[in-house]
Amino acid sequence: MARIVAGIGSSHVPAIGAAIDLGKTEEPYWKRVFSGFEKSKEWMRETKPDVAIMVYNDHATAFSVEMIPTFALGCAAEFPPADEGWGPRPVPVVQGYPALASHIAQSVILDEFDLTICNKMEVDHGLTVPMNLLFGNVGQDGHWPCPVIPLAVNVVMYPPPTGHRCFMLGKAIRKAVESYPEDLKVVIFGTGGLSHQISGPRAGLINSKWDKAFLDNLSSHPEKLVKIPHVDYMREAGAEGIEMVMWLIMRGALDDKVDEVYRFYTVPASNTAVGHIILANKPKGARRAAAPKGAPKRRPAAAKPKAKAPARRAAARAKVQTVRG
Ligand SMILES: [Fe+2]
Numbered sequence: 001m002a003r004i005v006a007g008i009g010s011s012h013v014p015a016i017g018a019a020i021d022l023g024k025t026e027e028p029y030w031k032r033v034f035s036g037f038e039k040s041k042e043w044m045r046e047t048k049p050d051v052a053i054m055v056y057n058d059h060a061t062a063f064s065v066e067m068i069p070t071f072a073l074g075c076a077a078e079f080p081p082a083d084e085g086w087g088p089r090p091v092p093v094v095q096g097y098p099a100l101a102s103h104i105a106q107s108v109i110l111d112e113f114d115l116t117i118c119n120k121m122e123v124d125h126g127l128t129v130p131m132n133l134l135f136g137n138v139g140q141d142g143h144w145p146c147p148v149i150p151l152a153v154n155v156v157m158y159p160p161p162t163g164h165r166c167f168m169l170g171k172a173i174r175k176a177v178e179s180y181p182e183d184l185k186v187v188i189f190g191t192g193g194l195s196h197q198i199s200g201p202r203a204g205l206i207n208s209k210w211d212k213a214f215l216d217n218l219s220s221h222p223e224k225l226v227k228i229p230h231v232d233y234m235r236e237a238g239a240e241g242i243e244m245v246m247w248l249i250m251r252g253a254l255d256d257k258v259d260e261v262y263r264f265y266t267v268p269a270s271n272t273a274v275g276h277i278i279l280a281n282k283p284k285g286a287r288r289a290a291a292p293k294g295a296p297k298r299r300p301a302a303a304k305p306k307a308k309a310p311a312r313r314a315a316a317r318a319k320v321q322t323v324r325g
Contacts, residue, residue, distance in 0.1 A: 002100065002177045002184035006047065006261070006280040007250040008040075009218065010130040012056060012191040015270035017089055017129045020137050033274055036264035037133045043261060043278060044134050050184040051097045051147050053104075053173065055249045056126035056191045058152045059084070062118075068157050069116035071169065073108075074123075074150035075101040082122035090140040091128050097147040100180055104149065107176030113169050123150055130191045133276070155192065155243050163245045164226040170252020177253075190250030192243025194265075195236070196272035205238040206273045211265065214244060215277055219260045222251045240272075255281045 019030045061082035063069065076096050081088040105117050127150055135145055151173075154160055161169075170188075177186050194211040197203055214237075217224045225248060233242045261278040268274075 002051075002180040002182055002186055003284075004053075004174055004177055004186045004188055004253050004281065005049070006187050006278060007254045007258075008130070008134060008187060008189045009215075009247045009250060009275065009277040009279075010133055010189060010191050011193055011269070011272060011274045011276065012126045012129040013269045013272045013274060014059075014084070014125040014129065015272075016274075017125045017132065020132050021090055025137075030269075032266060033269050034133075036266055036274070036276060039262055040134055040264070040276065040278060041136050044187075047187065048185070049146050049187040051100060051149065051186050053149045053151060053177075053186060053188040053253075054127050054130065054191065055151045055153060055189055055246045056123075056130070057155045057243060057246065059124050059126060059156065061124040062121045062152065065157065068154045069152070070154045070161055071113065072116040072118050072121070072152040073101060073105050074118050074121050074148075074152070075105060076119050076121060079121055079123045079127075079148070079150060081128055082124040084124050088122075089125065089128050091132070092138060092140065092142055092144055094123055094127065094131070094144060094150070095147040097149055100177075100182075100184070101149045103180050104173060104176040107179060108169070108172045111172045111175070113172050118150075118152075121150065121152075126152075126191060130189055134189075151249070153246050153249070155245065160230065160242055160245060162230070163228055163248045166245045166248040167222065167226045167252035170249040170254075173249070174253040188250050188253045190247035192246050193237070193241055194244060194273040194275040195238050195241045197238030198240055198271060200239065202238060204271045206267050206271075207236055207238070207241075208265070208267060208273060210236045210241075211273050211275055214247075215263060215265065215275060218247060218251055218277060219258065219263075219279060222248070225251075251279070254279055257282070 024030050025034050075098050079094040081091050195207040197205040258279040261280050264276040266274050
């Protein structure tokens with residue numbers, strides 16, 4: 001059975017890709033950003049996923065204002081880097097995983113999430129920058145260490161999907177992965193954000209307080225995030241801060257309770273806050289770990305003796321008095 005072992009949240013700032021491509025990673029400004037991903041790359045090398053699902057958004061390269069699917073799943077065998085105006089980034093062609101991608105498409109669509117299926121698609125910095133940050137700079141002639149299933153989400157033209165819809169799609173993706181018979185270790189990325197606005201009177205807006213609260217809740221209380229309306233993202237995190245809803249697809253694909261493996265936050269990179277988090281599902285078997293031998297047996301909650309009726313009534317009366325008082 002395939003299983004999702006971890007989720008990775010990462011900004012996908014285009015200037016990070018440019019810094020890599022132009023050999024600026026050792027410059028102090030950029031070193032501050034890249035050094036925050038060193039531990040993550042180490043974790044990724046140890047984790048050795050068989051496949052990565054990459055939730056990202058297309059920035060008018062594969063799609064345009066003429067046609068923007070809300071959710072588009074890449075089912076092709078490969079995804080070339082897109083020309084974003086300066087020629088394609090010098091990174092390897094991304095290898096897909098058509099069998100698993102088609103399985104996810106079938107499972108998720110039959111679960112009533114109407115994905116667009118893409119059998120041919122170029123991928124832009126939204127996908128390739130997080131690849132570099134987590135897998136390193138493998139160069140144009142190298143190979144990414146694992147195949148990737150891209151999931152492009154519309155966050156560039158109103159209306160984007162709600163946070164709740166994204167979170168529920170994550171759950172459906174998890175169900176799909178876990179019904180795939182091959183034994184695969186899968187990681188899922190949520191990319192974009194964090195707070196930023198690239199045009200208009202508020203260009204350059206960064207809201208670190210909002211970003212950090214988002215990361216806290218993503219880790220421990222994702223249910224608080226799914227209710228945030230679009231207008232709050234835009235008001236608090238800038239017009240492009242709406243990209244953060246994509247992190248909720250990643251979070252929805254994980255356990256309710258996760259282990260936070262790592263977190264990094266820095267400002268700015270270009271005019272954007274850079275956020276990064278790794279959340280791991282507990283290893284199988286750890287969720288219901290057996291008590292060590294000889295440990296005293298805990299009494300099930302249901303077996304606790306109930307207070308007698310008069311005592312319960314007295315306690316209730318005391319509570320009411322406390323509230324009134
Ligand atoms: Fe973006």
